[in-house]
Amino acid sequence: MRHTGGEVERSRLTERDEQSAQRILLTMAVRDYENDDNADEFAEGIDRQLEAVREWWQTPGPLPAFRHVDPPELKHRDDVEDFLREQKVRELRGHALALFITGHGVSASADTHFLRLPASVEKRPLATAVRTADIVAAALDSHVENVLVIVNTCFAGNMASDLAGVHKEIRSSRASSSRLDVLVTCGLKTKIEVLRFPTLLQAALTRLRMTAGITTPHLSVPDFMGEYARGLPAEDEQKFKLHHLIQGGTYQPSPCLPNPGYIHMPDLLGAIQQQAPLSAEYWLDRATGRPQESDTGWYFRGREGLNRTVASFLSPQSPRGVLLVVGCAGSGKSAVLARAVALSNPVFRLTPLYKAAEAISPEDTIPPEGSVTAAVLARHLDAAEVAGALLDALGVPQEEVDATDDRVAVWSQQVQEHVRACGKTVTIVLDGLDEAQEQARIIGDVLAPLAPFCGAPVPGQRQDGTGDKAPPAVRLLIGVRASRTADDAPRELSDDELGLLHSLWRVFPAAQVEHTDSTSSRADMELYLEALIGDAINSETVNEVVPLVVDAVWPSFIDARLAGDQLRSSKDPLALARxxxxxxxxxxxxxxxxxxxxxxxxxxxxxxxxxxxxxxxxxxxxxxxxxxxxxxxxxxxxxxxxxxxxxxxxxxxxxxxxxxxxxxxxxxxxxxxxxxxxxxxxxxxxxxxxxxxxxxxxxxxxxx
Missing domain, CATH: 1.10.10 (Arc Repressor Mutant, subunit A)
Structure with a gap:
């Protein structure tokens, strides 16, 4: 088949793109010292090391998986050079290279470290062993963007002088544009204990999966070193902690170090998931009404009038405006907002959970696809953090702010510029304003500058919120605690609640207000409880139990959720309810x-x-x-x-x-x-x- 020049060039570009994105794990392990005492135990320990390394670097994540190269059989020094040449290590290209070297080390009389091979002669390391720094240099001087080398041999700390010389010889353009890190597991005079490294590595892996809670897909080198050292007894820490002989100069996560504790969540909420993965879980928890994170049900029921109002507010016919969803504590404000966030998301609409929600919802209560642009939870955030979170949710990089400048002013201005330039309606959902810090400043310095975009446009301008000529348009959907507990019995509002509502009304005098705690929400709570306990309890029991619970806990949906969870986990729900x-x-x-x-x-x-x-x-x-x-x-x-x-x-x-x-x-x-x-x-x-x-x-x- 004949290929045109353009096809060949495109093929080369694809190949280069694949090379530039690849991540590689190389292991060089010397295991068969047949003439040594305890050779079998040492070989078994080396195998355990390789097993632990493979498990760690198989961690899934958003980047291409590491390509694992099987460790070669290393007997002679020529085997080392053959491997470096066959794998083209010195000319490798890619995004990340992790190189693990293990075996017996030799500390020469000078400040030089050698990797001892089975064929090495004790008194002739120069001729029969391999200078370890030469192996490391092959990786550091490659073309890979990020390189991490871990050396687990006796006396590895003795490499410091050699590596300092190697580092000086690396071309300045590479040293400045790449991230190069070298770690060793032993000090100057410390012999390795062959099982110590895999034991510590496995313990760190377990902690990262369970207790560390680091959410980034990759670890920084200091985080990796810290988790590794946590498994060391205090008396061994100096001898066996990881020593950072060449430092990449940054505390940012390294693509060479996958995080075993990273939760690679399904893309349930599209852009929300990409910008703030665990915030996606918040919106799902509230939207579904699930009592526990592991629950896969959709329990949100009722609220048809309120959901219809929200869906209409988010429709193309309403490109501007402010809708305040208010209610007393626990009355389901967040659930209403989260339902709109989830059901409008294009990626979530492809999931079975969306289909389940759609099947039980009147069509006019489902917001249009893509109608929510950004969703932010303001709980415990100050004004700068809210402005920064809003930029993140909009996909706008935050500008660097000088120490003498005001982050709120700079980032708020960025939001306004995005609204003016994007050519479409920007819909912002803000939940938990009453739980935020600096509430007045959030309203005055982050939300108030958007007020001109929320009102009616200048006569003669397009009003559909789309197209290049569309005027800037903003919709704000805000949840805030402040309300009455029944339609005909307004309660006394606290000064804080009055101040917050009045502040919002002063900035947005035309804002529409919807309540979540009117008496009609009793029926909504009954529907929610029926959905929550219906699969676990027979229908007769449900009919008797639900009114009893609602009478006791209304208007708090959080109490209803907890009570429903107690009922469905009880061995005798009816006896419990009675x-x-x-x-x-x-x-x-x-x-x-x-x-x-x-x-x-x-x-x-x-x-x-x-x-x-x-x-x-x-x-x-x-x-x-x-x-x-x-x-x-x-x-x-x-x-x-x-x-x-x-x-x-x-x-x-x-x-x-x-x-x-x-x-x-x-x-x-x-x-x-x-x-x-x-x-x-x-x-x-x-x-x-x-x-x-x-x-x-x-x-x-x-x-x-």
């Missing part, structure tokens, strides 16, 4: 009573109630977005458990049981500083946990 104690002491006490009951029952899951409560309190007391697992959560929880004490492994087991058991529904999670963090699922719950006089364990008095 129990006078459950009704009077649990349901009518709201979230406090529900938590008290679950704390009493959690002991059956081998999680002591006082330990569970200590962990929940620690999450409530944590600042920012929540508490990370690692060493922080156990440390804070330990204060509430005194005088009892648990060791690190016991705390990890307790946290694992908490997150996987009946109390998991009391926690929500977020991301802060690239760490997964945990917090109470609702501010009402946080208030209960922070109450020093709350007798949550039934001890007859304060136990905090």
């Amino acid at each position: 129990s006078e104690n459950w009704y009077k002491e649990t349901l009518t006490s709201g979230i406090r009573g529900l938590l008290q009951r679950d704390l009493q029952l959690v002991g059956g899951d081998e999680l002591p109630p006082k330990v569970a409560l200590a962990l929940l309190k620690a999450a409530a007391y944590a600042k920012g977005q929540g508490v990370p697992w690692g060493e922080v959560w156990p440390t804070i929880a330990g204060v509430f458990l005194l005088p009892d004490r648990l060791d690190a492994d016991q705390w990890d087991r307790m946290i694992e049981k908490l997150l996987g058991g009946r109390l998991s529904g009391y926690l929500a999670h977020a991301v802060e500083d690239d760490r997964r963090v945990y917090r109470p699922a609702h501010e009402e719950l946080a208030d209960v946990l922070l109450d020093l006089d709350a007798d949550l364990l039934g001890l007859g008095g304060s136990h905090a």
Whole structure:
């Protein structure tokens, strides 16, 4: 077949693109020292090392998988050179190269380190061994953008002088444009213990998958070193910690180091998932009404009038405006907003979960596809963080801000410029404004500058919000706590609630307001509970139980969710529902009573109630977005458990049981500083946990 010049060129471009994106794992392991004592044990240890390395570097993620090259059989020094030549290591191109070198090392009289081979002669390392720095140099001086070398041999710390010389010889253009890191596992005079490296590596892998909570798909080199060192006894730390002999000069995650704890989530929420992966989980939790993260059901029911209003607000016929969704605590404001975020998302609409929601929803209650541009949770964020999160959600890179400049002003201006330039309606969903820091500044400096784009356009301009000539247009859908508890019985609003609502009305006097806690929401709560417990309980029981629960917990949907979870996990739901104690002491006490009951029952899951409560309190007391697992959560929880004490492994087991058991529904999670963090699922719950006089364990008095 004849190829044209253009086809050949395109083929070459494709090949170059594939090369530039590839990631490679090379392992050079010397294992068969047949004449040595304990040769079989050493060979088995080397195999364990290779197994641990393969498991770590097989971690899936968003980048192309590592191409693993089988380790060669290394007997003579020529075998080393043959491998480097056959794999074209010096001329390799790609995005990432990880090179692992292991075997016996030789520390010469000079500041030189050799890799000893089975055919090496002890007194002739220059002729019969291989200078380890020469192997490392082949990788460092390749054309790969990011290189990480790990050397696990005896006396590897003795390479420092050699490597310093190698580093000086690397061309300056490469040194400045590439990231090059070299780690060694031993000090100057330390011999390796062949099983120590795989044991420490496996322990770090386990921690990263369970406790570390690092959410980025790749690790920074310091994070990798820190997790590795956590498994070392204090007396061995200096001898066997990882030494960073050549540093890439950045603390950013390295594509050479996959994160075993990274959760490669399905793209349920498209752009939201790409910009903030765990924020996608927040919107899904609220939209579905699921009691626990592992639940795959769609339980949101009712609210047809409110959902119809939201869908109409998001339609092409309404390209501008402000809609405030308000209600008392726990009344489902976030659920309404999250439903709009999820059901409008083009990627989510391709999933079975969307089809399930669509099947039970009137057509005019489903927002148009792609009608939500950006969704931001403002909980515990200040004005700068809200502006930055908004830019992230819009896919706009944040400008660097000088120390003397105001981040809020700079980033807010960026948002306005994006609105003017994008040529289409920008729809922003903002939830949790009442739980944000700097509420007044968020309204005045982030939202208020968008007010001109929310009002009626200048006469003569197009109003459909599309096309090159369309005027800038913004829709704001905002959830905020402040309302009445019944249509005909307005309650006294707090000063904070009045101030927040008045501030919004002053900026957006034409804003439309919809309530989530009117008396009509009782019927919505009944539908939600029926969906939540219907699969676990027969219909006759459901018909009897649901009105009892609604009478006790309305208008709090968070209480309804927790009560429904208790019912469907009960061995006898009807007996529980008819129990006078459950009704009077649990349901009518709201979230406090529900938590008290679950704390009493959690002991059956081998999680002591006082330990569970200590962990929940620690999450409530944590600042920012929540508490990370690692060493922080156990440390804070330990204060509430005194005088009892648990060791690190016991705390990890307790946290694992908490997150996987009946109390998991009391926690929500977020991301802060690239760490997964945990917090109470609702501010009402946080208030209960922070109450020093709350007798949550039934001890007859304060136990905090």
